[in-house]
Amino acid sequence: MAQISAREKVEKYFKIYEQIYEDPFVARSKIAKNTGMAYNTVKRYLTEMEDFMVGPVICVYPTQDYHEYVYFLQVENPLSENIRKLSSVTMYMAMGSWNLLLVSNTSIDYSKLEGYQKCILQGIKGATFLSRVKMLDFEESMKKMHEMLHSPDRKSFLSSKIPSISWEDSEWALYHEFKYNVRTPPAPILERLKIPQNKYKKWVSSLSGDLIQVGFYPLGVNKYNKVDFLFESEYQKQVTDILGMLPSTSVFFSVGQYLLARLSFLTREEMEELYTFIYNMKRQGFFTDFSSAVTTESCPQNLLVL
Numbered sequence: 001m002a003q004i005s006a007r008e009k010v011e012k013y014f015k016i017y018e019q020i021y022e023d024p025f026v027a028r029s030k031i032a033k034n035t036g037m038a039y040n041t042v043k044r045y046l047t048e049m050e051d052f053m054v055g056p057v058i059c060v061y062p063t064q065d066y067h068e069y070v071y072f073l074q075v076e077n078p079l080s081e082n083i084r085k086l087s088s089v090t091m092y093m094a095m096g097s098w099n100l101l102l103v104s105n106t107s108i109d110y111s112k113l114e115g116y117q118k119c120i121l122q123g124i125k126g127a128t129f130l131s132r133v134k135m136l137d138f139e140e141s142m143k144k145m146h147e148m149l150h151s152p153d154r155k156s157f158l159s160s161k162i163p164s165i166s167w168e169d170s171e172w173a174l175y176h177e178f179k180y181n182v183r184t185p186p187a188p189i190l191e192r193l194k195i196p197q198n199k200y201k202k203w204v205s206s207l208s209g210d211l212i213q214v215g216f217y218p219l220g221v222n223k224y225n226k227v228d229f230l231f232e233s234e235y236q237k238q239v240t241d242i243l244g245m246l247p248s249t250s251v252f253f254s255v256g257q258y259l260l261a262r263l264s265f266l267t268r269e270e271m272e273e274l275y276t277f278i279y280n281m282k283r284q285g286f287f288t289d290f291s292s293a294v295t296t297e298s299c300p301q302n303l304l305v306l
Contacts, residue, residue: 010219011136012037012045013053014216016042016045016049017133017214019031019034019035020214021216024055024214028043051220051221052218052219053214053216054214054215055181055182055212055214055215056181056212056213057212057213058179058211058212059127059128060127060165062124062126062127062159063165065165066165068104068105068124068125069105069123070125070255071102071119072100072101072120072122073098073099073100073110074100074117074118074119075100075113075114076114076115076116077115078091078100080114083100084299088104088105088106089102089103090298091298092295092299093295093297093298095293095294096228096291097230097293101293101295121258124255126158126253127158128251128252130249131240131243131245131249131250132244133216133248133249137247138247138265144245145242145246148242151285152238155234155235156234157234157237157257158253167206171199171203173193173195174200174203182207215249215251219248223266224264226262226294227263227271227292228263228295229260229278229290230258230260230290230291231258231286232258232287233286233287233288239281240252242286243261246263250263250264
């Protein structure tokens, strides 16, 4: 059998990603049928794609009784043992306008953190949104983004709240088990949690399509440099529509009038082109100001979805 090139393999990964984006629970046999690939090829590629695909993840909307808090901080040492010991907290170490980003389901008295210096922004975190990768070429993506670069005329915000999530305790337990990958084989988890199969299926059916999202990084998650941009913007949906055209998944969430965009790039040249484009967006009025930081490490490790 002839060997396929790396580019051809990425294109096949992309076809599988598109199938999972449309239906996060799609069976491997259906992926094979829809893409024209052999079943065993799909099975093998899905294993290989663990380094290329994130999720499918569950991104719940904030409610009156369930939401997360986010903190953009400057501290003396973000790697200090006391900070790392914080419980129920996802943390991202960075270099830039802030050096520590915390996401927690409980409020934190950040002023008491070891080496605390400054709070850049803090508040209730909006739902996380992952962009859909539509093309694989950076220059092609930038061309499309430039075509969308005209002054915005209607204010829009990314955040949205729903009154409540009517999940029972067992359903919340399922959420915490499956939130980073809904395609995880359920049988061992259901056995450990003592949750019957029919209850699991009922919970899955309650997950609407916009709650489940999947990320794709065509050359592999760890190949990309990741920069967080914090925009002060009244045109948040337009910003996400434009920056979401990049050829690897961008991550977005809002904090009031601020929008966090985690963008990925491969080379210094791509970074410079992206920064130039963002300054052009500012001149067009998409946001009044922005700051940024390069993500260097996360805890838990390699957790890309905020």
